[in-house]
Amino acid sequence: xxxxxxxxxxxxxxxxxxxxxxxxxxxxxxxxxxxxxxxxxxxxxxxxxxxxxxxxxxxxxxxxxxxxxxxxxxxxxxxxxxxxxxxxxxxxxxxxxxxxxxxxxxxxxxxxxxxxxxxxxxxxxxxxxxxxxxxxxxxxxxxxxxxxxxxxxxxxxxxxxxxxxxxxxxxxxxxxxxxxxxxxxxxxxxxxxxxxxxxxxxxxxxxxxxxxxxxxxxxxx
Numbered sequence: 001x002x003x004x005x006x007x008x009x010x011x012x013x014x015x016x017x018x019x020x021x022x023x024x025x026x027x028x029x030x031x032x033x034x035x036x037x038x039x040x041x042x043x044x045x046x047x048x049x050x051x052x053x054x055x056x057x058x059x060x061x062x063x064x065x066x067x068x069x070x071x072x073x074x075x076x077x078x079x080x081x082x083x084x085x086x087x088x089x090x091x092x093x094x095x096x097x098x099x100x101x102x103x104x105x106x107x108x109x110x111x112x113x114x115x116x117x118x119x120x121x122x123x124x125x126x127x128x129x130x131x132x133x134x135x136x137x138x139x140x141x142x143x144x145x146x147x148x149x150x151x152x153x154x155x156x157x158x159x160x161x162x163x164x165x166x167x168x169x170x171x172x173x174x175x176x177x178x179x180x181x182x183x184x185x186x187x188x189x190x191x192x193x194x195x196x197x198x199x200x201x202x203x204x205x206x207x208x209x210x211x212x213x214x215x216x217x218x219x220x221x
Contacts, residue, residue: 016158017157017160018033018035018155018156018157018158019155019156019187019188020153020154020156021153021154021155022153025147025154025155026155028170029145029155029170029171029175031168031169032167032168032170032172033145033155033157033165033171033175034165034166035158035159035163035164035165035166036163036165036166038162038163039091039092039163039164040088040135040163041162042162044162045137045162047084047085047088048137048198048200049137049138049198051081051082052076052078052109052137055078056074056109056111059074059075059076059111061073061074061111061113061116062074069119069121070110070112070116071116071117071118071119071181072113072115072116072117073110073111073112073118074111075108076109077106077107077108077109078107079106079107089107089200089202092135092164092202093202095133095164096131096133096166097133097202097204098131101129101130101131101204102205103203104128104129104202104204104205107201108201108203109200110198110201111198112141112179112196112198113196114194114196115181115182115194116197117178117180118177118178118179119178120144120146120176120177120178121176121178122148122172122177123172125173125207126206127203128204128206129203129204129205129206129207130168130204130207131167131168131172131203131204132166132167132201132202132203132204133164133166133167134159134164134165134199134201134202135162135163135164135200135201136159136160136161136163136198136199137162137197137199138161138195138196139161139195139196140160140193141180141192141194141197142156142159142180142185142192143156143165143179144156144178144180145157145167145175146175147175148176153175155171155175156187158187179197181194182194
């Protein structure tokens with residue numbers, strides 16, 4: 001598995017932000033688990049962080065979650081954004097979602113404290129559709145995906161501040177995903193120290209879910 005296979009590094013030419021258990025899984029998930037480093041400029045990252053901070057500051061970090069997936073977090077759902085932030089989210093939509101996909105509203109915002117983490121889980125298809133896209137703010141982290149039936153098949157994504165990650169298709173349904181806790185936060189042999197991390201997560205609408213249906217609990221991503 002990923003934690004014991006750091007020396008057996010297999011990569012495709014994706015600039016060193018994606019690594020996996022071997023060429024087969026890297027090829028299979030080439031378009032299903034994507035990292036776009038530097039998607040945000042430093043000014044854009046500051047714009048989002050500054051807009052989110054007042055609302056997040058009013059909330060306390062929590063250490064349990066409705067499905068036990070997250071530790072050391074606070075979260076919110078946000079529908080109203082400044083013009084500058086809306087422009088950023090429109091870029092995310094254009095980069096990650098197809099023309100026929102409708103996005104869930106509001107946007108899910110997840111704030112992990114430095115020692116917070118997200119446990120391995122597969123998001124329910126009842127809560128979001130086939131595509132999830134997240135912007136990473138403030139701190140680098142490592143996302144690990146492990147096949148639910150073949151745990152020897154895994155992928156790791158290096159999520160640096162300002163990066164965009166996209167999970168779709170098989171990466172959504174056939175692999176669990178997690179954000180590694182600080183003491184486990186390595187990308188290959190590289191130590192990736194964890195600080196506070198904010199993710200801004202856009203999700204496609206679940207199939208057969210109408211806009212008037214009640215909002216479901218958000219996934220942990």
